[in-house]
Amino acid sequence: IATCSTLPSPVKAMSLTRFDEVSLEFGEQVILREASMSIEAGERVCLIGRNGAGKTSLLRLITGELEPDHGVVQLSAGLGISQLTQNLPGGRERTVHEVVTGGREAVRELVNQYHQLSAQQLDATGLRELEALQRQIDARGGWHIEQRVDTVITELDLPADKLLGQLSGGWQRRVALGRAIVSQPDLLLLD
Numbered sequence: 001i002a003t004c005s006t007l008p009s010p011v012k013a014m015s016l017t018r019f020d021e022v023s024l025e026f027g028e029q030v031i032l033r034e035a036s037m038s039i040e041a042g043e044r045v046c047l048i049g050r051n052g053a054g055k056t057s058l059l060r061l062i063t064g065e066l067e068p069d070h071g072v073v074q075l076s077a078g079l080g081i082s083q084l085t086q087n088l089p090g091g092r093e094r095t096v097h098e099v100v101t102g103g104r105e106a107v108r109e110l111v112n113q114y115h116q117l118s119a120q121q122l123d124a125t126g127l128r129e130l131e132a133l134q135r136q137i138d139a140r141g142g143w144h145i146e147q148r149v150d151t152v153i154t155e156l157d158l159p160a161d162k163l164l165g166q167l168s169g170g171w172q173r174r175v176a177l178g179r180a181i182v183s184q185p186d187l188l189l190l191d
Contacts, residue, residue, distance in 0.1 A: 015040055016079055016187050017062055022071035024057060031057050034071065039187065059083070059189050078136045080106070082185035088172045089179060092165030096158050096175050101149050103179035107142040140184045152182045 015038035024031040031054035039045055047055045060066040061073050063081055075081075082103065089099055114133045122130060141148045153160045156178050164172060180188060 015074070016076050018074045019061070019068075020072045020074065022061065022068040022073060024054070024061065024066070024068050026057075032068070041186070056191060059191055062187070062189065076186070078132065078139075079187060080136070080140055080183060080185040081187045081189065082180045082183050083189040083191060084177055084180040085191045088169060089164060089176045092163065094164055095160065096162055096164060096167070096178075097149065097153065097160040099164055099175050100153055100158065100160075100178040100182055101145075103182040104142075104145050104149065107137065107140045107183050108145060110137050110140070111142050111145075148184070149182055152178045 018038040019032075020036055021034045022032050022036070023034055029052075047058060049055050057066060061068060062075075063083060064073075064075075091099060110133055114130065114137060117126065117130050117133065120126065137143060150160075152158075156174055158175060158178055159167070159171075164175060167175065
């Protein structure tokens with residue numbers, strides 16, 4: 001079972017993701033044939049099927065890891081996607097705090113882009129780009145990265161100073177969940 005659920009999003013006017021007549025094949029195996037769908041903000045979608053039916057391939061189309069053979073996969077501009085995979089997180093010698101903080105890398109990159117862009121002389125287009133970056137950072141709590149990490153660690157009751165390798169598989173999975181939700185994604189994919 002692969003589950004895809006959405007979290008509340010600042011994007012209200014359009015779909016978070018949309019498939020328009022998407023086809024995907026691996027050799028003789030047809031995964032999708034001219035499939036169309038959309039996932040709206042606030043929706044929860046669950047995919048159920050046999051092993052090899054294409055659930056993970058569908059998620060990989062959403063994340064951009066796969067390109068469709070035909071059709072179009074559209075993502076809302078500035079869409080934040082996070083994924084909780086079946087695999088336990090790596091880095092057994094890192095602390096829980098370090099692992100959860102790693103989920104903020106995409107947000108940290110947005111902040112870096114904002115600072116680089118704001119240091120330049122900007123025309124109207126550049127100012128719009130800067131404004132769009134600021135909206136994305138605001139929506140993901142990017143100005144308060146450490147505070148957000150501490151909040152997630154507290155809410156999930158995680159042992160921040162313990163090494164990942166000291167935790168059971170269940171606790172490691174909980175740490176992985178913290179890493180996935182710390183960025184406040186618009187779309188959370190559970191594999």
